Amino acid sequence: MTDAPIIMHEEQFQQLRHILNKLRLDSFSRVVFLVDKNGQQIAAQGDIGDLDTTSLASLAAGNVAATGGMARLIGEKEFPTLSHEGERESIHICIIGRVLLVVVFDDRSSLGLIKLRVKQASRDLSAVFDEIARLAEQRKGSEESLFAEITDDDIDSLFN
Amino acid sequence: MTFINYASREINCKIVYYGPGLCGKTTNLQYIYDTTAPTAKGKLISLATETDRTLFFDFMPLELGTVRGFKTRFHLYTVPGQVFYDASRKLILKGVDGVVFVADSQEERMDANIESLYNLEENLSANGYDLLKIPYVLQLNKRDLSNIIPPDEMVAELRRKDEPVHEAVASTGTGVFDTLKSVAKQVLTELRKS
Ligand SMILES: Nc1nc2c(ncn2[C@@H]2O[C@H](COP(=O)(O)OP(=O)(O)OP(=O)(O)O)[C@@H](O)[C@H]2O)c(=O)[nH]1
Ligand SMILES: [Mg+2]
Numbered sequence: 001m002t003d004a005p006i007i008m009h010e011e012q013f014q015q016l017r018h019i020l021n022k023l024r025l026d027s028f029s030r031v032v033f034l035v036d037k038n039g040q041q042i043a044a045q046g047d048i049g050d051l052d053t054t055s056l057a058s059l060a061a062g063n064v065a066a067t068g069g070m071a072r073l074i075g076e077k078e079f080p081t082l083s084h085e086g087e088r089e090s091i092h093i094c095i096i097g098r099v100l101l102v103v104v105f106d107d108r109s110s111l112g113l114i115k116l117r118v119k120q121a122s123r124d125l126s127a128v129f130d131e132i133a134r135l136a137e138q139r140k141g142s143e144e145s146l147f148a149e150i151t152d153d154d155i156d157s158l159f160n
Numbered sequence: 161m162t163f164i165n166y167a168s169r170e171i172n173c174k175i176v177y178y179g180p181g182l183c184g185k186t187t188n189l190q191y192i193y194d195t196t197a198p199t200a201k202g203k204l205i206s207l208a209t210e211t212d213r214t215l216f217f218d219f220m221p222l223e224l225g226t227v228r229g230f231k232t233r234f235h236l237y238t239v240p241g242q243v244f245y246d247a248s249r250k251l252i253l254k255g256v257d258g259v260v261f262v263a264d265s266q267e268e269r270m271d272a273n274i275e276s277l278y279n280l281e282e283n284l285s286a287n288g289y290d291l292l293k294i295p296y297v298l299q300l301n302k303r304d305l306s307n308i309i310p311p312d313e314m315v316a317e318l319r320r321k322d323e324p325v326h327e328a329v330a331s332t333g334t335g336v337f338d339t340l341k342s343v344a345k346q347v348l349t350e351l352r353k354s
Contacts (some may be wrong), residue, residue: 008165010166036163055203055205065251088228106279150228154228155349157225
């Protein structure tokens with residue numbers, strides 16, 4: 001495997017949620033969430049209601065993957081941000097290392113403000129993800145016991 | 161790439177259905193979607209052409225239950241099988257934890273199966289994976305049709321290692337869950353090793 005799994009612990013998870021919440025308030029946006037580049041949602045904050053964030057996460061990742069593919073075809077590494085502005089609801093996506101920060105906002109905010117706040121938040125988020133990577137490296141081998149103990153019966157029981 | 165969240169006690173894994181155009185990848189997902197309880201699944205997202213060919217991917221999240229107190233969630237994707245969508249196929253394989261190769265059992269599709277399998281190996285290695293090392297299942301689909309190749313001949317041609325082989329009729333659901341289970345099991349077993 002090329003990528004090590006992302007392993008999230010309580011402390012970093014709370015830090016991420018805190019940063020997302022602050023971003024949401026500071027930018028007057030509806031929902032902000034973090035997705036890994038493969039489309040798995042990491043954390044979400046805001047007025048989620050019946051918004052299908054799981055689907056949105058996989059489509060956001062597909063969107064970034066497709067535009068990244070186009071970028072490479074024309075000789076760019078990637079397009080670091082993507083924005084889609086609708087009549088009332090809009091989406092702004094920003095690439096931060098191996099994760100995507102997705103902000104859903106409406107006419108209570110503006111793209112300019114969103115971009116500014118996202119820039120600030122992405123520094124804080126990067127720091128947390130660096131910490132997550134550092135912890136994963138440090139705990140390698142010591143904390144895997146949880147899954148090492150999974151038995152064939154545990155796995156079989158999922159399918160009955 | 162598996163995502164393990166200790167805070168919300170979840171394991172997320174990605175499974176990709178691969179294979180030539182019209183072999184029945186979307187039909188596999190559609191069957192799983194139609195027959196699982198609403199609480200266990202999310203929406204089935206299909207990015208398709210007007211003629212129902214997959215254009216970018218199909219996606220559905222599926223929850224299988226808990227292992228050691230962790231919710232296991234599988235993200236199922238299909239690739240577009242038509243040859244000229246290769247760039248999209250490569251993108252969808254990123255971060256994959258397990259692959260199902262859906263082969264079309266019809267005689268006239270054997271060349272397409274072989275070409276698609278080569279393409280899978282190429283695209284996996286472009287993403288840094290080795291088909292021989294990842295969780296992998298071979299499905300022989302469309303066993304209900306009359307112009308089909310015997311299973312042992314297909315296996316001789318298409319089997320790459322000791323992967324499980326499942327005969328299937330995706331349109332009626334035969335073999336669909338057996339296929340999913342056998343790839344999901346391998347993915348979870350892989351977690352144990354990591
Ligand atoms: N008779 C029969 N037809 C099948 C079976 N599985 C799928 N089909 C049919 O084959 C056609 C193509 O199936 P899809 O699932 O759309 O194929 P696909 O692999 O997703 O094709 P692309 O999206 O182009 O890559 C549909 O009309 C299905 O109903 C099967 O087991 N038996
Ligand atoms: Mg399809």
